[in-house]
Structures are given as structure tokens and as C-alpha cells.
Amino acid sequence: MIAQRALKTLEFDKVREQVANFCTSSIGKSAIDQLIPETEFNQVVELLDEMDEGLSILRVKGNVPMGGIFDVRPHSKRAQIGGMLSPTELMEIASTIRASRILRNFIEDIEAEGDINIPHFLERKEQMPVLTGLQHEINDCIDENGVVLDSASTVLRSIRQSLRAEEAKVRQKLESLTRGANAAKMLSDSIVTIRNDRFVIPVKQEYRSHYGGIVHDQSSSGQTLFIEPDSIVQLNNEIGRLKVKEQVEIERILMELSAKVQEVSHEIFVLVQILGDIDIILAKAKYGQANKCSKPKMNDEGYIRLVRARHPLISIDVAVPNTIEFGRDITAIVITGPNTGGKTVTLKTVGLCTLMAQAGIPVPALDGSELAVFDQLFADIGDEQSIEQSLSTFSSHMVNIVDILSKFDSRSLVLFDELGAGTDPQEGAALAISILDEVVDRGARIMATTHYPELKAYGYNRPGVVNASVEFDVETLSPTYRLLIGVPGRSNAFEISKRLGLKETIIERARVFTGTDRHEVESMIASLEESRLRSEREADEAHALLEEAERLQEDLQERLQTFDEKKENLEKKAKEKARKIVDEAKKEAEKIIEELKEMKKNAAQAVKEHELIDAKKRLEEAAPEEENKVLKKQAVIRERAQNLQVGDEVKVLSYGQKGTLIEKVSDHEWVVQIGILKMKLEDSDLQYVKPEKQKQTVTMANIKNRNNHVKLELDLRGERYEEAILKTEKYIDDALLANYQRVSIIHGKGTGALRQGIQNYLKGHKRVKSFRFGEAGEGGFGVTVVELK
Template identity: 85%
Template sequence: MIAQRALKTLEYDKIREQVANFCTSSIGKTQIEQLIPETDYEKVVELLEEMDEGLSILRVKGNVPMGGIFDIRASAKRSQIGGMLSSSELMEIASTIRASRILRNFIESIEEEEDIKIPHFIERKEQMPILTALQHEINDCIDDNGAVLDSASVTLRSIRQSLRSEEAKVRSKLESLIRGSNASKMLSDAIITIRNERFVIPVKQEYRAHYGGIVHDQSSSGQTLFIEPESIVQLNNEIGRLKVKEQVEIERILLELSSKVQEVSHELFILIHILGDIDVILAKAKYGQANKCTKPKMNDEGYIRLVRARHPLISIDEAVPNTIEFGHDITAIVITGPNTGGKTVTLKTVGLCTLMAQAGIPVPALDGSELAVFDQLFADIGDEQSIEQSLSTFSSHMVNIVDILSKVDEHSLVLFDELGAGTDPQEGAALAISILDEVIDCGARVMATTHYPELKAYGYNRPSVVNASVEFDVETLSPTYRLLIGVPGRSNAFEISKRLGLKESIINKARGYTGTDRHEVESMIASLEESRLRSEREADEAHTLLEEANHLHKELEEKLKTYDEKKENLEKKAKEKARKIVDEAKAEAEKIIAELRKMREDASHAVKEHELIEARKRLDEVAPIENKVLKKQAQIRERAQNLKVGDEVKVLSYGQKGTLIEKAGDHEWVVQIGILKMKLDESDLQYVKPDKQQQTVTMTNVKNRNSQVKLELDLRGERYEDAILKTEKYIDDALLANYHRVSIIHGKGTGALRQGIQNYLKGHKRVKTFRYGEAGEGGFGVTVVELK
């Protein structure tokens, strides 16, 4: 167990207070107050894993339902000795059971998800006693405000019904009194009130005798008396008797419920303990979220590596992060430097982070940090001068150090602040070196701060010790609080004095007193600092570039993966769609071929031309889309190659039609677009086929016309207006071609197109008669026209 002295010195209790603020129940806060660091490695690992599960839940779900939990241990204890619990205590028990049920369901819902693993929470959920029956029994008798319900028993309902009836009688009688003809004169106010649990009315002093009865109270002035009129005394007595019966019945109900609580009191204690544990785990996780903490990796080898760690009790904005590593080859760090430079803060950062990790609390450091589990942690920090014992600062520290030396071993972490201070510098330095040797020889991990220059050379003479210092900015005359591992501290006295205005001659004279060796050491330290700063700058730049490169690499990988997935999905969908289209086309083509074969085999059936046309059209329609598109593109390319002056074309880049004026090069044409003439590339031009009607108008030769006019007009699929225009033109062409009979194919459909065509034919002066087609001519889908 970690000594209480170290916990107090490092202000561990303040960490507990901060974590406790994130608890949602008094149970959790009580357990946090008793939270101490564990020294068993397996237990520490388990605590941190539980906390990490809590962090995972908070990250994914945002929050955990922990409301409605009360510390019901005192109530459960009283029920065990046969005490009667109050209605509010029973309500708290029911609320706590309900909260445990909601929490259990919440954990079960997470358990079903594959992306979150919470074995410790699931284990605690399995350990929760299920007391839903008791919750329902209490809720059936007591409401959320702690009042006993009428439905708690048949007797209580009957008593309360009688009570309400009697109260209504009293109010009715009193209301008749306060509404009487003289009531406004004799009463101070026309109201009914209650005194000593009896219904009364406020009567003026001088009219007391008029109402008789009992005076229960009077106003501060004495002018108003609160009188229970004689006429309602018996009714009030009956109300009082019923209230006594009501209270007796309520106590009976509460005793019955208390006995049921007694039966499961042991389970309630287990439930409260588990709910408190979960509240503590989540409080640690919430603390970690709020303070940007992480779960450190733990070891039992005494190795410490804190990456950009901050003091937990200093705000994030003010704390200066430092990276600290020792425990394998290096078992001790000696920090030198001026006061107020951050040496003590560094010691406390290491000590507090160690205590927090061993208590299962995340530490204020970056991912990749690692801490050791120590059996003992000793801290000799600060001025602990004891006035009561009349001990000096040096004596007080030495008493503590003697105690530490008697207990320290290889499983200990020791923190010394200003080791050997408070006495003669030479003797203090010698003692400090000797004490450090003793502790290091025991195998303990040590961090020590000191003012003594003699200890600057200590790290160079011992392979397991490293020097360190806190950085000081000579320009601003202030510490930066950055820890410099491997570089001993400089006094900076000459530089500071120079910047503050001390004469150069005095400073040079002082330098002469320090000796050559001291000057060389200071120069060496200055050179080391300069080299360190340069290497840190370069390392930071390299790290930044590496992070950017890693980020870009990761981003590109994700984009490539997404692209490949989309490409694969699109190809898959395209292949599936193409296969489906081809299958449908094959099926339709086979169906059409089968119909044609059937027509051919049917000797009695003469295949009409329009039926062949319809079949051919259906075959064209079932051709795969890809083939149609390719065919159309090939036609466009062929037409583009055969363009000639006078052709009408569409300019693809502008979406406008124009006429070819002349060829301007191998692949260029001059195009007239409205009033504009433009030189355009042949690839930007699309041949536009002239309108059929326009072509027909240009054909004036009757023989040519005759050779092109068919004996039937197919209007299926045409809009009504277009169909009428085509019918009109077709009749004219047929007459010019000297046809006496033609067929108009309009299909059966809804009959609208057929009716419209026939209405037009009725009014045409060159139409002799018309009729529907025979069975072999297309039936109602064809109109046969006789021309004059």
C-alpha cells in the first residue's frame, strides 16, 4: 500500500475530488473518496481496462443512463433489523432498482454490437441482482413523490373515500355559514381554512358568541378568531378518527413493504456496490475525456515513459508538457536549475501520474506513455518544517529521508526535492550524493532536484544516472518550464545580471573568480543547450513532415480503396444490368420468332404485311442498348465523314443547328448559325437528317412518289395530333399514287386513336367508305379505307 504521507505530499486527494465531480450518484462519490492506488500489477491493469471500456462507451454512445440511483444502504440496513421504512425511502429503493434495470438493458444493447468490446461491464451486468418484482410492488403502493396510493389496499381506498365524503360535508356546512346574510359583517373573510387539522372559519372578535364552538387560533392583532362552529364539531371529530385509521393502514402497508425489502436486503447491498463501481469507472473515463488524458501501458519492471505529460492539477492552457523517460538503463534523474523553474512540478507530475495510473485513472499524457506499478512511492517535497517538534527545515527533511531509507527497495519510486538543502553547501552536497548512492544501489527509481553544482557532475560519473535541467529564457528572464534531459542546469547569474544593467567590468571580474574549470563547464553546457535546441527544431520539422506524409498516404490509400470499391460495384451492377437486358432481349426475340413460326405453320392464316412490320419493329426494340448506342455512334461518325456543303448539322458545343457553307481544311468546316459564320472542327458537328415531310415536298415527280407510297400506314405509338397530320398526308399521297384501297394501322389500345382517325375519315371528301379489318387483316386494330 502506498504511504499516506506520499499521497498527501503529492496532493492526490485533489485528483480524487476532481474525479468525484464526474460521479452521478452519492455512492460513486463515496467510493471515490476511498479510492487508493493499487500495488498489484494485475489489479492495476484490470482497473485501467475497465476505465478504457468506459471511454469507448462514452465515445460511441455519448452518455450512460445512470440517473435515479440513491444510496439505499442505510434503509436496507434498517430493514434488516425489522425497522419500518418511510414511503420516500421505499420510493428511492424502487427508483434504484429501476435505474439498474435500465443500465442492464443499455449494456445488453452494446453487447449485441460487434464494434465495442466491454467484457468487464458485461461481467458486472451479469452480477446485478434482478429485483424487478420488488420495484413493481413498491410502485403499486407508492407514487414518484413518495405518497401512498389509494390502490395500496382495499381498506385504505375505503377509508379515504369515507374521509373525502366527510370533508365534503364539513365544507358544505361551512360554506352555508360563510354565505349567510350576516356573514360579510361577522366574518373577517369568506373563506374556509384549517387550524390544528380542523376546519375553521375566521370570525371577528365581537361576533364570537354568535357561532359558538371552539377557538383554535387568533390573528396577530387579536381582531380575528379562527373558530370551529359547534355545528361541525362532530363532523371534524369523525374526520380525525378516519385520519387515524388512514395512518394505521399506511403504517401497515409500509411495514409489509419493509419486510419485503428485508428479504432481499443482501441483494440490494450487492446491487449498490456494483452500481457504485460502474459510476466510479465512468467518472474516471469522463475525467479523462475532459482533461485529454490517455490510458498508459503498464509494466512491473520500473520503466517510466511519459510522452508530453502535464501536471494534472495545472490547467491545460497553462501546463507545459514534458517527455520523461527512465527506468531501464537509467534509473535516476538529477534535475538542476534555478528556483521557480519547474523542477518541483516535474517531480509531482511523475509522482501523480504514477498514483493515478495505479488507481485506474487516465493520465494527462499522449498515447504511447508507459508507467510502472510500484509497491511503494516515497516523496520528500517542500518545506516541511515542524514547529511543534522544534525541527529546522533540514532536520525535518532528514527525518523523512531516514524513514525512506529504512523502507526503500527495488520496487520503490523515490522523489527528492532540494536534496541536502538547508545546511552547509559542501556538507549538504556530500550528503545528497551519499543518499542518492544508497537509494540507487537498492535498485529503486529516483528523481531528485538540487541547487548544488557538485551534483551536475554526478550523472557523468555514474552510468545509471542522467542529468537534467529546466530551461531558462535569458532574453525574457523567465523559465520556460521545459525539462531538458541530458543537460545539467546553468546558473545564468552573469547573463541575468548583464541584462539587468550590471557593469561589464564587474561581471568580467566575477568571471575571473569562478575559475577556468567552472568557465569551461558552463561553456560546455551552453554548447550542449545550443545543440539540443537545434536538434529539437530539426526533429520537430521532421516529425511534422512525417505526420503530413503519413496523413497524405493514409488519405490516398482510403481514396484508392473507395475508388476500387466503387469501380467494382459499378462494374458488377453494369454486368448484371447488361446480362439482364441480354436475357430479356433473347427471351423476347425467341417469343417473336415462335409467333412467326406459328403464323407460317398455320396454313389457314395469311401473314399480313403489317404483322411482319410489327414483328420486325419489336425485334429492333429488343436489341441490347449497348448495340443500339454503338450503332448510332457509328452512324454519326459515318455521316460526319460524308458531310458536304449544304448539309444541316448540329454544333455539339453550342447545341445550335447550322448549315455547312464550305470546307476550311482537312477536318474543319465553315458553318452558318443564324447570322453568324464560324469555323468549327468536324468532331464538333453532328449531321442532322432532313425532315421526311420536307423531303416529300421536294419530290414532285409522281412516279417517284408512287414508288415510295405503301399500301398501309402504321400509326401505332403516335400522338393524336401527329397521327391526324400523317393520315391527311398519307391519303393525299395514296390518291396521287392512284390507290383505291389502303389500310391504316392504329392498334386496339384504348380506342381513342382509332376513334379520332375514323372521325377524320368521315369528313374527308375523297374517302368513299371505311371499315374495320377482317380477322386476317388485323381486326379492330386496322381501318381499311376505300378512296374515290
């Protein structure tokens, strides 16, 4: 068990207060006040696992329904000894049972979803007693405001009905008096009120005798008397009698409900305990969420590794995080350096984080932190001078240290602040070294701070001990509160004095007085600090490069994934398109085959040659378009290769130049003269070029042939937009070759999209002089008449 002295010294009670603020019930808050760190390893691990489950639930669900929970253990205890519970107490019991049912359903829903692994919460859910029957019985008798309902029993309903009827009679009687002829003059106010549970009316002092009856009260001035007239005394008596009967019946109902609470009082104790435990677990998790804490990994080997840990009681915006590691090869850290540098804060950070982890509270450090479970934690921190005992600061510390040395063992964490302070520096340093040796030799984990220069070399000649210091910025003359492991602290008195204006001669004379050894030690420390700063800079640069590499890798992976997705979609679309083309080709081929079969059946009739040619052409066209292209290209290449002869003019496709065939080297290779160059080229790279005369002859023949069949109008009705534009382009070219001056394009009226597209094309054609819609006799808006240049 951790000593109370250490808890008080490290201010663990303030951490408990902060955690308690996140509790939703008085049960949890009172339990947090009694929270102490555990020392059994498995129990600590279980506490942290429970807290981590709470964190997982909060991250996924945002909140946990914990409203309506009351500490009803005192109520149950009184019911156990036969006491009668009040309606409010019974209502609190019902509310707590209802809250447990809602929480149970919430946990069951999480279990059903299966997104979070919460074995500890499921175990506690199974341990919750189910008391829904008692809740319903209480709710049937008492409402949420603690009022006993009429429906609690038939007797109570009957009594209250009679009571309301009698009260109505009294009010009616008194209201008739307030509306009497002289009521305005004799009464202070025309109202019916109640005094001493009796209905009365306010009568002026001078008219008291007119109404008679009983005076129950008077105003502060004495001018108004509240009188119960003789005529309603009997009615008020009846109301009082009914109220007594009502109270007796209510007490009977409450006793009956209290007896039912007594029957399950043990289950109520268990239920409250479980609800309180869950409230504590969630409070720890909420504290960790609010303060950016993490769950540390625990060990029982005395190893501590805190990654960028902050002091729990210092604001996140102010606290300087430090990474602290020791406990295996290094079992002791000695922090040296000047005062107000943050040594004590570092000490308390390690101590408090250890206590928090052993209490199941997340620690203010980054993920990857690890802490040990210690059987005992001792701390000698701060000025504990005792005036009553007439002890000096040194004596007070020494009393505490003696007590620590008599109790600690190898499973202890020991924290010493300003070890050996308050006495002669030489003797104090010697004592500090001896005490450190004692603790280190007995295997405990120790952190100590001191300002003695003699301890700066302590870590260099002691195995398992390392020096440390808190960084000091000479430029700003202030500490940075950063812990430097492996670098002992050095006095910056000379540098500070120099920056503050002390003469250089005085400073140099002071350096002589410090001695050679001291100067060498200071030089060594300065060299270590320089090496550390250089290492940190290199580490930062390496980290930046690593982050950039990771970012680029993520970017490339994302792009590769996008590319693969696009590729997959394109392949899918291409396959679908190919499938449709093949299906259409198959249908067309089957249709042609059926026609050929019909021709075969009718063999008696002569099959005309043009019918066979037409069927063959349709079969060729039925093949998929891409396949047609490939076949045509292969046919052209074969034809080209077979027809080429020595002396032919060709175009070299890969170079875009013309040349002459000189010699055929092999079946598929020619020697080609291109200018002054001779090259060996594949025949697939050659394209035959017709002589100029032959070209001219063919062109003129084409023109002549076109003149014979080009019409003066082009009918595009029913055509698709893209096909219509292509046909229009070809038709305009044919019309120009035929020397037509005017042509008509029939596009129909329709939606106007085809007409607009054709006219947009005509606007951009260099040989179109003008165009207009057709006249009434030419087709109107369904025709565009084109004038050609």
C-alpha cells in the same frame, strides 16, 4: 499500501475531488473519497481495463443511464433490525432497484449490438440482484412523491372514502354559515380554514358569542378568532377518529413493506455496492474524457515513460507537457537548475500520474505512455518546517529522508525535492550525492531536484543516472518549463546580468573567479543545449516531411480507390451495353434464319435474287456495331494492301503527308517517297489517294445521281433527336449540291423539342439564308421552310 504522507504531499486528495465531481450518485462520491492507489499489479490492470471499458461506452453511447440511484444501505440496515421505513425511504429503495434494471437493460443492449467489448461490465451486470418484484410492490403502495396510495389496501381506501365524505359534510356546514345573512358583518372573511387539524371559520372578536363553540386560534391583532362552532364539533371529532384509523393502516402497510425489504436486505447491500462501483468507473472515464487523459500501459519492472505529460492539477491551457522516460538502463534522474523553473512540478507530475494509474484513473498524457506499479511511493517535497518541534527546514527534511531510507526497497519510487538544501552548500551537496548513491545502489527508481552545481556532473560518472534540467529562455529572462533530459541545468546569472545592463568588465572579472573547471562545465552544458536544439529542429523537420508523405500517400490511395471504382462502373456499364447489343443481334439473326428456312420450305417457288441479297445484308447488320467496325476496318486494310501498286499516290496516316509508292519490300511493307525522303512503311499505315481527274468524275457523278433522288422535303416525324439532326445536316448538304433554293423539313408539332433543335441547327448553318414556319396550306407549325443561299 501507499503511505498517507505521500498522498498528502502530492495532493492526491485534490485529484479525487475532481473525479468525484463526475459521479452521479452519493454512493460514488463517498466511495471516491476513500479511493487509494492499489499496489497489486493484476488489480491495477483490472481497474484500468474497467475504466477503459467505461470510456468506450461513453465514446459510442455518449452517456450511461445512472439516474435515480440512492444510498439505501442505512434504510436496509434499519429494516434488518425490525424498524419501520418511511414512505420516502421505501420510494428511494424502489427508485434504486428501477435504476439498476434500466442499467442492466442498457448493458444487455450493448452486448447484443456487439460493437464494444465490455467483459467487466457484463460481469457486474450478472452480479446484480434482480429485485423487480419488491420494486413493483412498493410502487403499488407508494407514489414517486412518497405518498401512500389509496390502492395500498382495501381498508385504507374505505377509510379515506369515509374521511373525504365527512370532510365534505363539515365544509358544507361551515360554508352555509359563511353565506348566512349576517356573515359579511360577523366574519372577517367568508372562508373555511383549518387550525389544529379542525375545520374553523374566522369570526370577529365582538361576535364571538353569536357562534359559540371552541376558539382554536386568533390573529396577531386579536381582532379575529378562529372558532369551531358547536354544530360541527361532533363532525370534526369523527374526522379525527378516521385520521387515526388511516394512520394505523398506513403504519401497518409500511411495516409490511419494511418486512419485505428485510428479506432482501443483503441483496440490496450487494446491489448498492455494484451500482457505486459502476458510478466510480464511469466518473474516472468522464474525468479522463474531460481532461484529455489516456490509459497507460502498466508494468511491474519499474519502467516509466510519460509522453507529453501534464500536471493533473494545472489547467490544460497553462500546463507545459513534458516527455519523461526512465526505469530500465536509467534508474535515476537528477534535475538541476535555478529555482522557479518547474523542477518541483515535474517531480509532482511523475508522482501524481503514478498514483492515478494505480488507482485506475487515466493520466494526463498521450497514448503510448507506460507506468510501473510500485509497492511504495515516498516523496520529500516542499518546506515542511515544524515550529512545534523547533526543527529547521534542513532538520525537517532530514527527518523525512531518514524515515524514507529506512523503508524503501527496489520496488519503490522515491521523489526528493531540493535534496540537501538548507545547510552549508558544500556539505549539503556531499550529503545529496551520498543519499542518491544509497537509493540508486538499492535499486529504487528516483527523481531528485537540486540547485547544487556539484551534482551537475553526477550523472556523468554514475551508471544508471542521467542529468536533466528545466529550459530557461535568456532572451525573455523566463523559464519555459520544458524538461531537458540528458542536459544538466546551468546558472544563467552572467547572461541575465548582461541583458539587464551590468558592465561587461564586471561580468568578465566574475568569470575569472568561477575557475577554469566551472567554465569548462558551463561550456559543455551550453554545447549540449545547442546540440539538443539542433536535434529538435531536425526531428521537427523530419516529422513534418513524414506527415507530408503520409498525407500524399493517403491522397494517392483515395484517388486510386476512386479510379478503381469508376473503372469498375464503366466496365460494368460497357458489359451491360455489349450484352444488350449481342442479345438484339441474336434475336435479329434468329428472325432472319427463320425467314430463310421458310424460303427453303417453299423451294417450289422461285426465290428472287434480291431477297437473298437483302437477307445477307441484314445478317451482316445484325452483328454488334463495334464488331462491324472492326471487320470493316480489317476488310479495308486487306483491300488497300491488295490494290496498292508502284507509282500510286498514298497518304501516310502516321505523318499526315502524301507520298508515292516506289518499291514493295515485302507482303506488308513499301518504300514510300515523301518529298526528298524515302521511308519503309507498313501498308496498314498507307491510304490510297485517287488522282484528281478520277475524283472530279466521281464527284460529278454523285452530284448528278443526287439530283435524281433528292426530294424537296425531309420527313423527320418519329425520329430520335440525335438521328434527326444528323439527317437534317446530310439533307441540307444534298439540297445544296442539287442547287435547291427552298426546301421543307417536316418535324411535326409534338413537344416542340425536335422543332427547336432543328431550328437551332439551321441558325448556325452558313448556307441557310432564312427559315420560317409553314403557311396554313404548307403544314403550319409542324413544318420549317428553309431558304438556301
